[in-house]
Amino acid sequence: MAKIRVSYEYSEAEDKSIRLGLFLIACGILSLFILGFCWLSPTLQSLQSKPANCTVVSVLRPEEMFECVFTCGADCKGTSLYPCLQIFVNNSESNSVALLHFDEQQLVLNPKCSYVPPCERDNQKNKDNVLLWEDYFTKEVSSQSFTCFFNQQRRPDDVLWQRSHDTSVLLHCVLWPMVSLLLGTLIVLLTVCARSLAVRAEALQKRKCSYEVCQDLSITTSDRRCNKPGDLLATNSDPELSSPSRTLPLFAVPVRRRDREH
Numbered sequence: 001m002a003k004i005r006v007s008y009e010y011s012e013a014e015d016k017s018i019r020l021g022l023f024l025i026a027c028g029i030l031s032l033f034i035l036g037f038c039w040l041s042p043t044l045q046s047l048q049s050k051p052a053n054c055t056v057v058s059v060l061r062p063e064e065m066f067e068c069v070f071t072c073g074a075d076c077k078g079t080s081l082y083p084c085l086q087i088f089v090n091n092s093e094s095n096s097v098a099l100l101h102f103d104e105q106q107l108v109l110n111p112k113c114s115y116v117p118p119c120e121r122d123n124q125k126n127k128d129n130v131l132l133w134e135d136y137f138t139k140e141v142s143s144q145s146f147t148c149f150f151n152q153q154r155r156p157d158d159v160l161w162q163r164s165h166d167t168s169v170l171l172h173c174v175l176w177p178m179v180s181l182l183l184g185t186l187i188v189l190l191t192v193c194a195r196s197l198a199v200r201a202e203a204l205q206k207r208k209c210s211y212e213v214c215q216d217l218s219i220t221t222s223d224r225r226c227n228k229p230g231d232l233l234a235t236n237s238d239p240e241l242s243s244p245s246r247t248l249p250l251f252a253v254p255v256r257r258r259d260r261e262h
Helices: 012-047 104-109 123-140 167-236 257-261
Strands: 050-060 065-071 077-083 086-091 096-101 145-151 155-160
Touching: 012 167, 050 096, 050 123, 077 123, 086 145, 096 104, 104 155
Parallel strands: 096 155
Antiparallel strands: 050 086, 050 145, 065 077, 086 096, 145 155
16 A cells, blocks of 8 residues: 655644744743843842841941942933941841941942932932931931841841842742743644644545545456456347357348359
């Protein structure tokens, strides 16, 4: 029996589906690497800091001024000054005095000060923002304990007022790339499986059709073989065909004996 040939080529819609799935897979892998380097690593470092109870020991404002960079437009930048605010607290985890910082970003930006205000062009506005935090910790938080975050391995002499990143950032860094990756994989697998099933159905249909055609041909051949001896028997049983006079010419003329003697 001849081999059944089926078409394995994808249609235009299936080709677009596969391309979309591959694009989603590539986007998921790329975003996972980008978010992992940009957000995941700082978030994991931030989550390593443990919560602790802190109480204010002293609030100082040295005379030293620090520079900050402000922006006033697309091509407009400048520098201004702000005073340094130092808030020392007692950490319950290490039972030692540490410098309080607003978050990890301000700790990296200025490790000597507890608070870095939003940079304004006017130096007086920067000073007023710092004075607000000084009054808050001097009058309202001075006699109360609050939750701070402490990392013994990285910075034992510093504590944080709040974390820059929490578990929601970690969730988003992992969730959306994995959703894109799984969705693209699912689209590709469904398209390939649908095409494979279509090819199998087409092969079964062609095999069924070829089997029916072969069966019809065999029936027709057997009928012909059975009809040939019957035709011959019918021909031999016909008395007109088997008669000797049937073999004579139609216009035969009898010859006289006299003509034969001459």
